[in-house]
Amino acid sequence: MSVFSPIIELGRGLGETFRSFVAEPTVTYQYPEEKRTVRQRYRGRHTLRRYENGLEKCIGCSLCAAACPSNAIFVEASENTDEKRFSPGQRYASTYEINMLRCIYCGFCEDACPTEAIVLGDNYELSFTDRRHAIYTKELLLEPVPVADMLTPRQTDAGVYTRSVPEMQDSTD
Amino acid sequence: MDWTVWLEITIKGAILCFILLGGFAYLTWYERRALARMQVRVGPNRAGPQGLLQPIADAVKLIFKEEYTPPHVYKVVFVIAPVLTVVSSLILAAVIPLGTSFNLFGREIWLYVSNINVGILYVMSIASVAVYGIVLAGWSSNNKYAMLGGIRSSAQMVSYELALGLCFTIAILLGNSMNLIDIVNAQRGLWFVVVQPVGALIFWIATLAEVNRAPFDMPEAEQELTAGFHSEYSGMKFALFFMAEYQKMIVVSMLLATLFFGGYLGPWVDQYPLLGPVYLFAKVIILLFGMIWVRATWPRIRYDRLMSFGWKILIPLTLALAFITATGILLAQELNNQIYFWSIPVLSIISLLIATAVVYHDLRRKAHGRI
Numbered sequence: 387m388s389v390f391s392p393i394i395e396l397g398r399g400l401g402e403t404f405r406s407f408v409a410e411p412t413v414t415y416q417y418p419e420e421k422r423t424v425r426q427r428y429r430g431r432h433t434l435r436r437y438e439n440g441l442e443k444c445i446g447c448s449l450c451a452a453a454c455p456s457n458a459i460f461v462e463a464s465e466n467t468d469e470k471r472f473s474p475g476q477r478y479a480s481t482y483e484i485n486m487l488r489c490i491y492c493g494f495c496e497d498a499c500p501t502e503a504i505v506l507g508d509n510y511e512l513s514f515t516d517r518r519h520a521i522y523t524k525e526l527l528l529e530p531v532p533v534a535d536m537l538t539p540r541q542t543d544a545g546v547y548t549r550s551v552p553e554m555q556d557s558t559d
Numbered sequence: 560m561d562w563t564v565w566l567e568i569t570i571k572g573a574i575l576c577f578i579l580l581g582g583f584a585y586l587t588w589y590e591r592r593a594l595a596r597m598q599v600r601v602g603p604n605r606a607g608p609q610g611l612l613q614p615i616a617d618a619v620k621l622i623f624k625e626e627y628t629p630p631h632v633y634k635v636v637f638v639i640a641p642v643l644t645v646v647s648s649l650i651l652a653a654v655i656p657l658g659t660s661f662n663l664f665g666r667e668i669w670l671y672v673s674n675i676n677v678g679i680l681y682v683m684s685i686a687s688v689a690v691y692g693i694v695l696a697g698w699s700s701n702n703k704y705a706m707l708g709g710i711r712s713s714a715q716m717v718s719y720e721l722a723l724g725l726c727f728t729i730a731i732l733l734g735n736s737m738n739l740i741d742i743v744n745a746q747r748g749l750w751f752v753v754v755q756p757v758g759a760l761i762f763w764i765a766t767l768a769e770v771n772r773a774p775f776d777m778p779e780a781e782q783e784l785t786a787g788f789h790s791e792y793s794g795m796k797f798a799l800f801f802m803a804e805y806q807k808m809i810v811v812s813m814l815l816a817t818l819f820f821g822g823y824l825g826p827w828v829d830q831y832p833l834l835g836p837v838y839l840f841a842k843v844i845i846l847l848f849g850m851i852w853v854r855a856t857w858p859r860i861r862y863d864r865l866m867s868f869g870w871k872i873l874i875p876l877t878l879a880l881a882f883i884t885a886t887g888i889l890l891a892q893e894l895n896n897q898i899y900f901w902s903i904p905v906l907s908i909i910s911l912l913i914a915t916a917v918v919y920h921d922l923r924r925k926a927h928g929r930i
Contacts (some may be wrong), residue, residue, distance in 0.1 A: 389916045396857065403856040407597045414601040 424508045429493045431509040432484055434528045435502065440536025442472050442528065443503035445550045448481035450495035458488035459495060463556050468547075470539040475550025482524040486512055500551050563666065571672045575652055575696040583805040584614035589844075597855040618798075626794035629700075630643065636699035641792065642800035643712040644692030648806040651685045651888050654678040654812050656740050658823045659834025671740070672825075672837060678739040679727050682814065686723070686769060688806070690716050696800070697788035709788035711862060712771060712778035718869040719768035719775075725877035726762040729884050730756055730818040743822035752819040754900070758880050759819040761873060763849070766811040770804055773854035777862045808850060809843065876914045880907050 403531055417424050424430070428559075435443050446463030462481035472478035495504050514520045588603070588610065595602035603610035628637065658670035675681050690713045697709015733751050734742030742751075752759045768775040778787055789800045816822055820842050823835030860868065883906045890899035 389919050390912060392918050392922070393915050399856045400852060403597045403852060406599055407593075408853075410599045412596070412601045413590075413599055416604075 402445065408455065424510070428508055428510075429491045429496075429506040430523070431486075431507055431512060432489075432495075432527055433505055433507050434479075434482065434524065435505055436529050436531065436538075437474070440531050440533065440540070441474055441542075442478060442538055443501045444479045444482065444499075445473050445475055445524070446477045446482075447500065447550075449478075449498045449500060453494040453498035454489075455492060455494060456490050458485045458490075459483070460485075468509060468544045469541050471542045471547065472538045473550070474547035474552075477550065479524065482527065484522050484527060485521050486514075487517065487520040488513055510523045567666070567668065568672065572653070575672055576649060579649055579652060579806050579809060580802075582809050583802050584618065585611075586805050586809060586847065587617070587846065590854075593848060593851045594855050599801055621729045621795060621798045624794040626796065629791050630712070631701045631792060632751040633701060636695050637791075638796070640692050640696035641789075641796045641803070642692075643695065644689060644803040645806070647685050647692065648655070648803045648810060651807070651810045652679055652813065653684060654739055655810070655817055656743055656822060657839055660826070661832040670832070674738070674740060677737045678684050679731060679737045679742075683720070683724055683727060687717075689803075690720075692803070693788055696792070700788070700791040702791055705788050705790050708778060712788055715771070715775065715778065715862075715865060715869070716769055717872070718866055719765045722761060722873040723765040723769060723879050725874070725881050726758050726765060727818070728881050729758040729877075730762075732816075732881070732884050732888060739817055739822075743817060743824060746821045746824060750819065750821040750824075750849075754903055755819075755880065755884055755907055756904060757911045758766045758877075758884070759815065760911075761877050761880070762815055762819065763846075765873065766815065767850065767853070768865070770807040770811060772804075772808065772850060772894060774857040774860050775865055776854075777859055777865060780859055805821075808847065812843045812846040812850070813839065815846055820846075865915060867877040872914060872918060876910060879910045883907055884909065 403481065437443060446461055448459075448461035451457075451459040451461045460481065460483045461479050463477045464480035466472055466474075466476055466478050491506065493506050496502075496506055591613070592602035592604075592610065603613040606613040606616045628634065653672040654675055656669075656671040660667050662668070693716070694709045694713040697706045697712075700706070700709075711754045730742060730751060731737055733754060734745040736742060736745075745751075767773070772776050789797060792800065816839055821838075821843075823839045825834065826837035828834050828838065884903055887899050887903035887906070890902075891897060
């Protein structure tokens with residue numbers, strides 16, 4: 387009878403709360419023992435990637451620094467020679483620093499990079515005790531080599547690695 | 560009076576204070592955990608096993624917090640107001656019987672601090688004094704919004720005290736005495752909640768409004784919007800207001816258990832008197848769960864509706880209930896027929912349904928714009 391609806395509706399509300407008290411499992415993640423899996427295209431800590439032959443993908447063009455909305459990236463480029471080769475092509479990034487406190491983890495650098503060198507990964511647990519330790523240098527950012535003897539810088543054959551940016555395989559990708 | 564009586568009273572008073580202070584701290588834990596579970600999350604569970612040291616962590620934080628007394632407040636009253644609120648909530652528990660009596664060192668020790676033969680009058684008076692703490696806090700803050708918040712809160716408390724007083728009258732009629740111990744003893748056959756369920760319900764609603772608890776916590780919500788009576792308080796003084804609210808919750812739950820739910824009565828309480836406090840504790844825990852359950856479920860009532868509910872719905876309803884109770888008892892005594900006694904719950908439930916219908920039609924009329 388709807389004329390008693392003030393009491394009936396109050397009672398139904400109480401029933402719903404009681405149901406979630408006894409029957410609904412909590413949605414809390416007990417961090418740090420349990421961590422939620424990150425989403426597929428999650429933007430976390432940066433990594434500078436390498437090719438399968440061990441050469442660095444980064445060519446020091448600083449398009450990422452230009453694209454960064456918060457000016458967090460600092461790039462200085464130098465010339466590659468075949469005796470001391472870091473990356474294919476003429477240029478490599480001799481200084482590459484990202485200020486993790488200025489970075490807003492937007493991924494514009496990843497979108498701007500012509501060689502797909504800088505990518506944002508899954509790690510979000512970054513902490514520093516000093517503001518200066520937040521400036522990640524190239525050593526911290528660079529991906530480890532796939533095989534130990536593919537270290538950069540290394541000597542390569544002359545005339546093989548002349549293109550900085552790889553040939554486009556699929557123009558629609 | 561010899562020194563043993565003084566010692567006994569002092570020890571009982573100290574134990575009661577410690578029970579209420581510890582109870583307040585762990586009530587905050589119970590509330591946070593239960594409220595969280597109803598909201599499908601876990602409450603505090605990091606500070607100690609199951610978060611049991613969380614209240615201690617909160618207490619330490621509040622003690623170390625900076626206490627800033629603003630320069631524009633009226634200092635004497637500013638300091639006294641929280642003290643008044645807390646003390647009145649503590650001494651309310653002095654007349655509540657926790658059990659019968661037991662023998663210790665050859666003395667018979669009764670499990671209450673004092674046996675005033677007008678215990679209910681004492682309770683009503685102290686509840687009225689508690690309103691002073693709030694209005695003085697608002698006034699001494701020398702801030703027009705705090706003053707208005709204090710006035711609104713105290714107006715709410717005073718309005719619901721009338722319905723509360725009438726519910727006390729119902730309990731007095733049923734128990735035939737103002738002494739809380741006689742009321743508990745009168746419930747040995749049948750708890751008063753069976754005889755007058757609507758009276759217990761209205762008592763509970765009125766005490767929710769007395770302690771400024773959901774769904775009547777508009778003053779508390781206003782504090783979040785910086786327009787409440789304790790917006791100028793910080794640190795330990797704020798902790799005292801907070802403490803007073805939770806202690807009043809515990810004390811009114813004890814009162815409801817004593818007046819309507821049989822107090823310390825339960826199976827085997829005569830052979831083992833120390834089971835009395837255990838039963839009272841269990842009933843208080845269940846009633847507090849009811850308060851927390853209501854906080855998790857019902858939305859806040861708007862202030863003008865809150866006042867109109869208290870004056871226009873609860874007071875006539877409790878007057879009707881008092882009338883029904885008195886008539887039922889009188890008829891049962893005079894005509895020597897127990898059937899009139901059982902008319903009390905039946906007629907009370909009918910009057911509750913009539914009140915609900917009135918509320919429904921009133922809300923519908925307002926919703927359709929025909930004020």
